[in-house]
Amino acid sequence: MKKHVLSLLVENNSGVLSRIAGLFSRRCFNIDSLTVGTTEDEALSRMTIVVTGDEQTLEQIKKQLNKLVEVIKVVELEPIESISRELVFIKVKADNATRSNVIEISNIFRANIVDVAKESLILELTGDGVKIEAFMELMEPYGVLEFIRSGATGLQRGSVVLKEK
Amino acid sequence: MKASDAIVKCLEMEGTDVIFGYPGAAVIDIYESLQVSPIKHVLVRNEQSVVHYASGYARETGKVGVCIVTSGPGATNTITGIATAYMDSIPVVVITGQVNTNLIGTDAFQEADMKGATQPFTKHNYLVQDATQLPKILKEAFFIANTGRKGPVLVDIPKDMQEQKIAFDYKDKVDIIGYKPTVKGHAGQIKRAIQRIKAAKRPVIYAGGGILSSGAKEGILIFAEKTGIPVINSLMGVGGFPQDHPLYAGIVGSHGYAYSNEIIGKTDLLITIGARMSNRSTTGFYKLNPEIEFIHVDIDPAEIGKNRGYTLPIVGDAKVVLRSLIEKAEQMDFTAWIDEIQELKDHHAPASQESAPNGYIHPVDIIRYLSDNTEEDACLVADVGQNQIWSALNYQLRKDRKFLTSGGLGTMAYSLPAAIGVKIANPDRQVICVIGDGGIQMCIGELAVAREQNAGVKIILLNNGKLGLVREMQQDIFGKGHTAAIDLNYQVQFPKIAEAYSMNGFEVSSFDEFQKVLDQVLKNDEPCLIQCNIHPDTRTLP
Ligand SMILES: Cc1ncc(C[n+]2csc(CCOP(=O)(O)OP(=O)(O)O)c2C)c(N)n1
Numbered sequence: 001m002k003k004h005v006l007s008l009l010v011e012n013n014s015g016v017l018s019r020i021a022g023l024f025s026r027r028c029f030n031i032d033s034l035t036v037g038t039t040e041d042e043a044l045s046r047m048t049i050v051v052t053g054d055e056q057t058l059e060q061i062k063k064q065l066n067k068l069v070e071v072i073k074v075v076e077l078e079p080i081e082s083i084s085r086e087l088v089f090i091k092v093k094a095d096n097a098t099r100s101n102v103i104e105i106s107n108i109f110r111a112n113i114v115d116v117a118k119e120s121l122i123l124e125l126t127g128d129g130v131k132i133e134a135f136m137e138l139m140e141p142y143g144v145l146e147f148i149r150s151g152a153t154g155l156q157r158g159s160v161v162l163k164e165k
Numbered sequence: 166m167k168a169s170d171a172i173v174k175c176l177e178m179e180g181t182d183v184i185f186g187y188p189g190a191a192v193i194d195i196y197e198s199l200q201v202s203p204i205k206h207v208l209v210r211n212e213q214s215v216v217h218y219a220s221g222y223a224r225e226t227g228k229v230g231v232c233i234v235t236s237g238p239g240a241t242n243t244i245t246g247i248a249t250a251y252m253d254s255i256p257v258v259v260i261t262g263q264v265n266t267n268l269i270g271t272d273a274f275q276e277a278d279m280k281g282a283t284q285p286f287t288k289h290n291y292l293v294q295d296a297t298q299l300p301k302i303l304k305e306a307f308f309i310a311n312t313g314r315k316g317p318v319l320v321d322i323p324k325d326m327q328e329q330k331i332a333f334d335y336k337d338k339v340d341i342i343g344y345k346p347t348v349k350g351h352a353g354q355i356k357r358a359i360q361r362i363k364a365a366k367r368p369v370i371y372a373g374g375g376i377l378s379s380g381a382k383e384g385i386l387i388f389a390e391k392t393g394i395p396v397i398n399s400l401m402g403v404g405g406f407p408q409d410h411p412l413y414a415g416i417v418g419s420h421g422y423a424y425s426n427e428i429i430g431k432t433d434l435l436i437t438i439g440a441r442m443s444n445r446s447t448t449g450f451y452k453l454n455p456e457i458e459f460i461h462v463d464i465d466p467a468e469i470g471k472n473r474g475y476t477l478p479i480v481g482d483a484k485v486v487l488r489s490l491i492e493k494a495e496q497m498d499f500t501a502w503i504d505e506i507q508e509l510k511d512h513h514a515p516a517s518q519e520s521a522p523n524g525y526i527h528p529v530d531i532i533r534y535l536s537d538n539t540e541e542d543a544c545l546v547a548d549v550g551q552n553q554i555w556s557a558l559n560y561q562l563r564k565d566r567k568f569l570t571s572g573g574l575g576t577m578a579y580s581l582p583a584a585i586g587v588k589i590a591n592p593d594r595q596v597i598c599v600i601g602d603g604g605i606q607m608c609i610g611e612l613a614v615a616r617e618q619n620a621g622v623k624i625i626l627l628n629n630g631k632l633g634l635v636r637e638m639q640q641d642i643f644g645k646g647h648t649a650a651i652d653l654n655y656q657v658q659f660p661k662i663a664e665a666y667s668m669n670g671f672e673v674s675s676f677d678e679f680q681k682v683l684d685q686v687l688k689n690d691e692p693c694l695i696q697c698n699i700h701p702d703t704r705t706l707p
Contacts, residue, residue: 010343011342011343014292014294015280015292018281018284019284022284022285026285056470056474059470060467060470060471063466063467063469063470063471064467066466066467067465067466067467068289068343069288069289069309069341069343069344070343071343072342072343073343
């Protein structure tokens with residue numbers, strides 16, 4: 001089963017997020033991640049939802065989302081025609097012996113060091129899922145204390161916009 | 166203008182003439198405003214029934230049914246009714262009172278989160294947080310409830326919102342950017358549908374409740390006659406096609422006709438219109454030829470492909486799509502197929518009279534007698550259980566007759582309030598309520614409303630002392646003699662209850678007695694209850 005990235009334009013009303021999340025739980029669709037924020041028009045919000053499912057499930061998810069009165073538009077972000085990124089913070093063990101190795105790998109990945117402590121570092125990395133997985137794998141041996149991922153957020157490339165339907 | 170007056174004004178402007186409700190502190194202002202309105206208020210006896218009343222009203226008038234209840238317990242009592250209307254796509258607007266806005270979220274006295282609670286089974290819902298938005302919200306609520314795929318909309322109104330002063334500005338148009346139902350079928354798809362029909366040998370139209378809610382009864386008749394294609398109904402579609410028509414091919418589903426399920430197994434082109442391919446209805450479809458062509462017409466795109474793959478989708482309103490189909494259709498000849506169907510029908514022809522042990526009546530005889538003796542525009546409202554199945558399979562729907570039931574959620578205690586709702590909406594219609602002794606005990610207080618409103622509903626109580634359908638299921642699954650928790654042991658004397666509510670009550674134990682009593686009660690327009698004693702072992706399945 002494939003991962004799909006959906007981009008939604010919705011009305012920025014209170015309760016709209018729970019309505020959308022509720023739809024997924026009620027129909028037993030699984031959300032991998034969901035990000036949301038307001039848009040250039042403050043009456044509207046944009047959401048990026050990553051889901052895993054076969055084509056039939058994906059079609060149902062899109063149709064059910066479209067049924068919601070507050071959902072204005074749903075598109076699938078195709079990898080070639082869109083960009084999507086995720087942000088992670090990784091807190092990794094780093095003492096005098098390992099610190100320089102960790103920093104070196106971080107530089108290669110263009111990760112930022114956002115916190116330095118005696119025994120650990122917090123690294124910030126932006127990228128697509130593959131890049132993030134790869135980085136996490138390399139950090140693993142040093143001891144990842146904790147991490148947080150934002151979930152993907154994305155836009156269609158070029159001048160296309162999620163217009164009103 | 167006081168906001169509560171504005172609410173009532175909005176209802177008037179939407180053409181609401183009856184509203185079903187139960188008051189309480191959180192809606193006291195709206196009730197005050199209702200006093201001076203021409204809108205009639207019907208006080209139900211339990212909010213559990215309130216949406217069913219509104220549903221009967223809506224299904225009779227084609228308008229939105231409206232109900233109003235107080236916050237907290239009043240509101241939560243409506244939940245089953247709302248879910249029932251949602252599953253059957255019935256347009257209702259439910260107005261609930263809510264605690265003052267500054268108390269929301271504090272677990273205040275009689276607070277319940279109705280927006281959260283009804284999110285999964287309302288078409289849309291609102292919590293009013295700005296009184297000036299009330300007219301706009303109500304306008305939208307009515308519009309959403311009665312357009313596209315119809316359904317219930319809840320408007321939760323805090324008490325302080327009802328008390329404020331607002332400018333009354335009621336727009337006559339609604340524009341919701343995210344809500345634009347597709348009504349007209351895609352021209353290319355219509356053309357392709359016609360081509361597939363021409364190529365078919367044994368096509369069948371499978372027609373659901375969408376035919377009735379879009380007002381496409383006439384359209385489907387013309388289309389079927391023009392093309393010569395037989396029509397099968399789902400339970401919700403019963404009444405959408407005349408059952409005395411040569412092209413009528415029965416009802417499918419777990420409780421449909423055996424012959425209809427066989428027809429489905431033989432078809433090479435299934436044209437589903439306004440039916441959602443529910444699991445209950447499509448139990449007979451397992452025999453379907455996997456190579457079958459499947460055209461699915463629905464106003465709700467999400468229904469297409471939800472439960473079954475399709476070969477040709479058409480999104481649109483049944484009435485409008487049928488109009489386009491009729492325009493392009495040609496006279497076709499499926500007589501060989503119709504003959505084959507006729508043979509199946511003859512093969513499964515029912516006995517002319519059923520036999521019941523002494524002291525009992527066979528329910529099938531009761532329903533058939535109703536079928537033969539009620540008016541050509543009578544409305545039969547069936548409850549849930551065995552009584553529902555006997556009604557659906559034996560009451561003939563011809564001319565302007567109607568059949569209502571809770572098909573989707575299967576809610577017991579639907580039929581009595583819904584039937585009274587129909588009668589209040591249209592006092593000229595003969596209304597029959599068929600219900601079991603389990604079901605009626607869930608809504609017995611509503612007898613008071615029938616009496617008080619002079620709603621001459623004829624209640625046919627099929628009294629078997631059991632939760633009949635559950636008993637039948639238990640025996641089918643666990644073996645004869647095995648029953649649990651289905652005995653309504655304490656024999657209730659329902660005619661006495663009817664009399665206590667000042668209406669005539671009868672008890673009949675033979676078909677002869679039933680005929681006599683029915684003939685007598687059909688002569689007047691008084692509400693009455695006829696307790697018909699059914700043998701507890703009577704089955705719906707052969
Ligand atoms: C509110 C509700 N509770 C429970 C059920 C489960 N149920 C379905 S049919 C049935 C028996 C109904 O008995 P009765 O009303 O006496 O009708 P009968 O089947 O005997 O005609 C029950 C309990 C239901 N459908 N609705």
